[in-house]
Amino acid sequence: MQEIPKGKQNTNIVCKGLEHLHEHLSYGQSNVVNKLKMLDYVVSPATLSNIKNGGRVGTSILGVAARGMMMILQREMDMGFDSQTQDFLPKNSPGWVASVVPEKPKQDPESAAFILHDAGRLSVQEKANFIRHAKQEVIEVGVRLNSFSNYFISQKEDAYKTHILTLLRKGVNIKSYLLDPDSNEARIYFDDRTRVQSFEKDSISEIKKVVERLQTLCTEFEALHLPGKFAVYLYKHIPYSMFLVVDGGLEDGKMMLSHYLYGVRRANCPVLEFTKKEKRALFRKYWESVQLFIADAKKLT
Helix, strand or coil, rough: CCCHHHHHHHHHHHHHHHHHHHHHHCCCHHHHHHHHCCCCCCCHHHHHHHCCCCCCHHHHHHHHHHHHHHHHHHHHCEEECCCCHHHHHHHCCCCCCCCCCCCCCCCCHHHHHCCECCCCCHHHHHHHHHHHHCCCEEEECCCCCCHHHHHHCCCCHHCCHHHCCCCCCHHCCCEEEEEECCCCHHHHHHHHHHCCCHHHHHHHHHHHHHCCCHHHHHHHHHHHCHHHHHHHHCCCCCCCEEEEEEECCCCCEEEEEEECCCCCCCCHHEEEEEEEECCHHHHHCCCCCCHHCCCCCEEEE
C-alpha cells in the first residue's frame, strides 16, 4: 500500500475529525477552534477553513491542528485515526469515560469579579457599612490616618464613632496602624513624595498631631472597659498600600485595599474590595502581606 504523505494525512485527520464531531456531536468549526485553543493547539478559524476546503496551509500549523483534533476525538468519542482507512475508528478503550473539552475556561470562584472603587477613598458611611458586621477584628493600615482620626472629631458621632463603639461592645478588637513619624522610613517616604507633591513636606508634623488625637481617643475608649479593645500602632516600613481588613482570620473575612500611586493623592488612588470566599488565593496573598507589615509595629501608649 502506497504510503500517504504526512501533510495529506494531517489534512485527512482534520477533515475527518470535523465530519465526526459535526455528525455525532453537532460541533461547528467555531466550537472546534475553541476546543483546540483550550488544549493549547491554537488554530485560527480561517486556517481551519483553509484545511477543510483544500487551501494552502503551512506544514507546522497543519500538524498542530491534526494533533489537537486527535486529542479531541480521543477524549470525547474514544476514536483514533487509522492510517489505513484514513479515517477515525472506535478504539473501544477499557474503562473509557467521555471527557468533554471545554470551549472556555471554567469560572473559578477565585476569579469572581471584585468591586473597584476607581474614584478613590470611600465615604465615612461606606466604611462604616463595610465594618459593621465584624465578628472578631477590624484592622486599618494607613500612612497618616488623618481622615480616620477626623472621623471621630469632625463627624457626628453616629457617622462613625457610634459604629466603633457598637463593635467594641460586641467584643470586636479595632486596630489601626500608621507610619512612625520619627522613623527613617517616614523621612525617606515623604522626601520622595514631596518631589512631585509639595504638600507632603509637612506630613511628618501632621502625623504627630494625629498621634496626639489618637492617644486621646485610646484613653477614652479604654476608660469604658468594653469587651473589645481599641488600639493604635506605629510601624516602620515604607508604605505601599492602605488596608481595611475585617475578620481576616475568619472564613467570612473581607478586605479593602488601595495601592499608593506615585504622584497621585492617596485619597484618589483606586480602592479594591473583595472577600475571602470569592477571592481566596488573592485574599491569602494580601492577608499574609498585612500580617508581615504590622508584625513589628509598636503599640501607642
